[in-house]
Amino acid sequence: MNPLSRLSLRWRVALVLGLGSLLITSAIAVAIWNLTSGYMLRQREQSGVRQAEVNARLIGESLRAGSTGLDELLTGLTTGPESTVLLFHAGRVVTSGRQVEPTVLPDRLLDLGRRGAPAAQRLVVDGVPVLAVVLPITSARATYVELAPMLQLDRTLRFLSGLLVAGTVLSGLLGVALGVWASGRALRPLTALTGAASRIAGGDLRARLPDQADPDLKPLAATFNATADALERRVLRDARFAGDVSHELRSPLTTMVNATAVLARRRAEIPGPAGKAVDLLASEVDRFARMVVDLLEISRTDQRVDDTALETIDLGSLVRNVVAARPGPAVPVATDQPPPQVVGDRRRLDRVVNNLLDNAERHAGGAVGIAVRRRDGRARLEVDDAGPGVPPDVRGRIFERFDRGSRAGSRGGDTGSGLGLALVAQHVRLHGGSVGVEERPGGGARFTVEIPEARP
Structure with missing residues (x-):
């Protein structure tokens, strides 16, 4: 059995609306995430690459001039405690900023720089997300590597993703709540119909549905009320018929009861099969009398004769x-x-x-x-x-x-x-x-x- 079939119609409608709202909001959230995160990452990469290119030119000029203040220059190029600058030159590595082992950098990325091809890649180095930019300094046969931290961007993207997930879940819950409210209002006429039908089944033939202004519900209410009117007339007609028949039977029944009582008093004088027939007749007449009284009682109740004190x-x-x-x-x-x-x-x-x-x-x-x-x-x-x-x-x-x-x-x-x-x-x-x-x-x-x- 389908698990949804065990739920009420109201909850099935609510779940469908909630699921639809969740799917639509999820699609919008995914689109927003892709557009926003892609744009922010591209902007960050472009600014990081441009800054790294400026820094690489400064280092190249310093190397050509044979300046002895290379370490001070590298220190000045670092933009914060989480940034790292590495210079591969003359078989050695000069590092400034946050100390990072060169071995943690992908070999493929470094090889591109050594072959004279600039490259950029997002990495996580020692738990810190960074943008690794590798630029060749061809004039000095050196390779410049800059690791620009992306912590702020990472926090922004995390906040954005959490906001989108929360919004998606909230949208689904609001869809369910809206479905419960909307289905409750939509099913209100059906609830009234159920109540009226239950009252009729319980014997209240006066139960009716109120007139409906809604053009979709007006035919339902009119048809139900017409059916209830016809049923009430039929039941009252049958009750009157049973009451009339029972009432008409009382006179001949009284004669039969009296005659049977006379025979019962002379029972000792009636031997054999005739006596047994008298006993059987007395029993059946008594049962018949009780049935007529009960039928009169039931027909009076069915006809709603107001004799209740x-x-x-x-x-x-x-x-x-x-x-x-x-x-x-x-x-x-x-x-x-x-x-x-x-x-x-x-x-x-x-x-x-x-x-x-x-x-x-x-x-x-x-x-x-x-x-x-x-x-x-x-x-x-x-x-x-x-x-x-x-x-x-x-x-x-x-x-x-x-x-x-x-x-x-x-x-x-x-x-x-x-x-x-x-x-x-x-x-x-x-x-x-x-x-x-x-x-x-x-x-x-x-x-x-x-x-x-x-x-x-």
């Missing part, structure tokens, strides 16, 4: 009241002190707790413990059971409508309608919370509900 609720007290009102053995309830407070609809939260307990009874032999905790600013409800648990590959979809996990399609026993956990998820989302299921320590499943705590 918000109040501050002691979640621990609410859970204990629900447990106390249920038939059968009481389930132990553990609550943090002080109990967490939430802002919500008491009826919906009652339904959440009841549906979780019903689910435990139908599929896991009943709940074995309930806990109301406080965690990172959220109230957490935990319902534990000692059943077979929920396989990891099923945990993500058991809160979907009509999903009954491994019991889907079965008709034996009370398997539920497949809407109970879906209602739990829907009611919890309306409270800004989340639901989940995990493995309980010691075996079984732990269903969790987390809702933001009420602000004091």
Whole structure:
């Protein structure tokens, strides 16, 4: 896999801009370096050669005149403590200035001077950069060598190279920063689109993108909003249809429930297969009745019927009241002190707790413990059971409508309608919370509900 593909689009754009800026600045820096350093070196070489030629003429005239002050003349020709003057004459070498062994000079350079050809070369002699100029003095059969120091020029070139490198690196970093800023602004509409799509996926069908003035983004926003409008109308239409059907079913269903209750009371008088048919009919009618009630609840929520009465609720007290009102053995309830407070609809939260307990009874032999905790600013409800648990590959979809996990399609026993956990998820989302299921320590499943705590 390409390593760049692991980065976000924003960072890929930033790195491309940074790399482009680095390459362009590097090319400019190389061009500046070549032009500047070449010009400065040529100027230094020309001035050094001209000075050496003047000095060589003076020495030649002194040698022709047979002057005895050659050493003083050579000393006067040195331009500083780092400069060196060498005169090869009559089989000996006269040196002035910084002492340098003649053996450190390239033989090829000296040979050119001895053959009467002037030459110049940049060298590093004993750690000092110098310009070595070799000039023949033909009238006296001598060779003049001058080593002009280039320390100042070397420092200037070093400073220039450091400045160019720093500028190149800074340009690359500025390119990355500019890429991050520019891509952030360019991707802002995409971020808004992602947020709106996430809200729609979470059930908020009213999410829309703001109108865009940019001609490139205006069609995107208009298309998205039109799609969201169509989706909202379709969902509301389906919800109304489900609600209407469920409402129309209540009357015949009430008749069926009453008739089944009459048959159940006369069950002892109905032997054989007819009696078993009555038992099966009573079970299915009861499940059908619960399904109709759940469908009405879901359709009312889908249609955004505003029947929510918000109040501050002691979640621990609410859970204990629900447990106390249920038939059968009481389930132990553990609550943090002080109990967490939430802002919500008491009826919906009652339904959440009841549906979780019903689910435990139908599929896991009943709940074995309930806990109301406080965690990172959220109230957490935990319902534990000692059943077979929920396989990891099923945990993500058991809160979907009509999903009954491994019991889907079965008709034996009370398997539920497949809407109970879906209602739990829907009611919890309306409270800004989340639901989940995990493995309980010691075996079984732990269903969790987390809702933001009420602000004091």
